[in-house]
Amino acid sequence: MVLALAMATPVSAQGARSKVYISVDLEGIAGVVANSQTSAGGLNYDWARRLMLAETNAAIEGAFAGGATEVLVNDSHGSQTNLRADEIDRRAMLITGQPKPLGMAQGLDSSFTAAVYIGYHAPGSTADAVHGHTFNNALNTVKLNGTEVGEYGLNAMVAGYFGVPVVFVSGDKAAVDMAQAFTGADGLSVKEGIGYYAAKTMHPLEAREKISAGVRAALVKRIARRPVTLTTPITLEIELAALYHADMAALVPGVERVSGRVVRYTGTNALTVYKVSRLIMNLARD
Template sequence: MKIFISADIEGVAGVVSPLQGTPGNPEYERARRLMTDEVDAAVVGAFLGGATEVVVNDSHGSMINLLPEALDPRADLILGKPKPFNMAAGLDRAFDAMFLVGHHGAAGGRGVLAHTTNGFAFRAVRLAGRPLGEPGIYGAYAGTLGVPVALVTGDDRTVEETRPLFPEAEFVAVKTALGHRAARQISPARARTAIRAAAAAAVARCRAMAPFVVPGPFVAEFEMNSPALADLAAVLPPARRLDATTVAFDCADAADAVGWMNALSALSAALR
């Protein structure tokens, strides 16, 4: 039984500020420890539930946030970027389930630190006309491989957004959003206990879960945060300009959409 964990930081208990996701300050150092502890709880729970192999992919920012020495030694860890398929690097058809730990709501939503991949670049991302955040986009990519999302942890808005996509999954809300940068948290200790139990339950049931699939071919639309960003995105030959801020790409499947999203995210650095 192989489990893949995509680990983010914004959905971790105790994290409410962009400062906590930005290296170079004491709050970030504290937040990365909280992130590592929640991921470790998911790893331990996965093994308790019957997993034989767990691979963790650090999926936030520079993707060198997790503390390897503090993670259960039975797990393998993927660090660094750029890497193929970004937040899903290392995922393949051999895995039985995908866990999304510490994830957050989509851009434009009311969740804590809600954004989609790159808060500077994207106002919204739509696959086949459907607005999706990172859990939905990478969950759809997992679906192309036949891998279901079996566990989602984050704030209450993340749970609300993703439950319709992954109705059979386990969910843990570690905080209740009071705004984009404010939340009522449960304690880190309680969060870890709940995640450990949910991970074990998810492994036990994951083989009966259906993958989330966005049937292709479809159009991926990227609504940028400014016309200048759309101007930049539109220089890519396959791009179609839909309006002042939106570009579209024809995609065979979610893998194509992930590729274009990450290309546009990287390209946007030219205008920062």
């Protein structure tokens, strides 16, 4: 610890408050590949949520070691009650439950200095992506200004709206590669997808150590980061899996039908664009 602290100056040493936001998903956690792990009630769900909790606590540890004075964790998977409030590192605050207006980006605002994404996965059309999807399987693809993005991209757009850089992303290799390219964040691949339900995974203990060290290192050099800023007007294009979901999406004011399954929204406010994506996702539920 002493050795590590001597290597770089944590953010708190600059005397400023540093609020770190951590959004945690489940599919990109080391050791998680199966539906029985990601679905509440699944045979291995309780085990998987413990893995998720441990990576979350590792990230919190890294954030405080990197100079955070406050940490807010947002449970961002499924029921969004995966993380048990009494098992989270007590120094952090937790957003739990759903629905919440901004979903995986809930709680973020311009008072934060950095955002961290843990356990993230790639979009659905990506090869070798473990549990690839964006929000749910009703959305085939989501594009921002013509670039396909996963949840990392939409959430990073919200962080960018608030002027907050994404500094660290962990998840499967496909997710981390894409998220790094989009956000410029540091990344840690904790597993490599072999298929939708299979991966070569890092040992969870190893992943936790690396997440903790990675978050700390990312915060120490945070000043060099830039928030994601998209050129305006921002074009959101969503291809839905079902035509009848595209019918519903096309009812949203401002949304145009591009083709049978594809709808488009164009706007200058990144937060509004995000809300429209959330609305379309929610309309595309059976």
